[in-house]
Amino acid sequence: xxxxxxxxxxxxxxxxxxxxxxxxxxxxxxxxxxxxxxxxxxxxxxxxxxxxxxxxxxxxxxxxxxxxxxxxxxxxxxxxxxxxxxxxxxxxxxxxxxxxxxxxxxxxxxxxxxxxxxxxxxxxxxxxxxxxxxxxxxxxxxxxxxxxxxxxxxxxxxxxxxxxxxxxxxxxxxxxxxxxxxxxxxxxxxxxxxxxxxxxxxxxxxxxxxxxxxxxxxxxxxxxxxxxxxxxxxxxxxxxxxxxxxxxxxxxxxxxxxxxxxxxxxxxxxxxxxxxxxxxxxxxxxxx
Ligand code: PAF
Numbered sequence: 001x002x003x004x005x006x007x008x009x010x011x012x013x014x015x016x017x018x019x020x021x022x023x024x025x026x027x028x029x030x031x032x033x034x035x036x037x038x039x040x041x042x043x044x045x046x047x048x049x050x051x052x053x054x055x056x057x058x059x060x061x062x063x064x065x066x067x068x069x070x071x072x073x074x075x076x077x078x079x080x081x082x083x084x085x086x087x088x089x090x091x092x093x094x095x096x097x098x099x100x101x102x103x104x105x106x107x108x109x110x111x112x113x114x115x116x117x118x119x120x121x122x123x124x125x126x127x128x129x130x131x132x133x134x135x136x137x138x139x140x141x142x143x144x145x146x147x148x149x150x151x152x153x154x155x156x157x158x159x160x161x162x163x164x165x166x167x168x169x170x171x172x173x174x175x176x177x178x179x180x181x182x183x184x185x186x187x188x189x190x191x192x193x194x195x196x197x198x199x200x201x202x203x204x205x206x207x208x209x210x211x212x213x214x215x216x217x218x219x220x221x222x223x224x225x226x227x228x229x230x231x232x233x234x235x236x237x238x239x240x241x242x243x244x245x246x247x248x249x250x251x252x253x254x255x256x257x258x259x260x261x262x263x264x265x266x267x268x269x270x271x272x273x274x275x276x277x278x279x280x281x282x283x284x285x286x287x288x
Contacts, residue, residue: 113153
């Protein structure tokens with residue numbers, strides 16, 4: 001496994017791989033503090049691609065002024081062990097000044113999709129994500145890029161960007177990984193106190209309840225699903241709901257009619273939520 005810090009070295013390494021191989025390049029962009037969810041993306045990349053590139057970069061552009069950029073958990077040594085175990089070939093770990101040597105005057109902004117959910121709660125967040133991911137795609141030039149569906153809106157935004165800008169990469173969405181108790185894996189889970197962690201289980205429980213409800217009823221509305229999920233989350237005293245939304249996926253358009261199993265409903269839909277426990281904002285979702 002090779003660890004690369006500079007853009008020039010990364011480009012040279014990818015060029016040399018391309019010259020000597022006709023296998024695909026798989027890319028897993030991350031902000032580090034890798035957990036089993038990231039490992040599952042790396043394993044998928046290892047299975048599908050000839051060269052597996054992992055990037056670790058806590059991207060300042062996607063954090064708001066009062067968000068946790070400085071505190072975001074970092075542990076490069078541990079990340080390298082996870083990467084090595086997953087069979088990664090190249091780890092790209094640029095410094096902020098390598099990615100942004102001068103202030104940026106270019107911004108990649110995906111409209112529409114980003115006006116809801118986390119885009120509404122975190123203004124500018126998806127511009128930061130789209131901008132850094134497009135920079136990384138230009139540097140790595142991957143054939144496939146692997147993203148976790150815990151950030152389902154991010155997957156939709158990146159897929160839109162890739163379509164709109166004809167970026168020649170296949171976006172591969174990968175399932176959410178959960179702890180045995182149901183909590184969706186996230187680097188931010190380390191912030192949770194014992195009590196908060198216990199109460200945060202209402203998130204996955206509420207989605208399970210919604211799933212059971214969908215399976216038990218032949219027709220239901222997005223409002224009913226939203227109420228059911230909201231009510232269960234509100235039973236946790238420490239939960240502060242940012243949003244619970246039921247929208248078409250991946251368009252993230254509101255669902256106008258009731259959803260019925262018998263009608264051939266063309267789109268799948270997402271139940272997406274963001275909830276704060278103390279200072280920690282967690283997201284989770286279910287796509288049906
Ligand atoms: O999902 C993340 O970790 C980040 O948003 C990403 C895609 C690496 C961009 O910084």
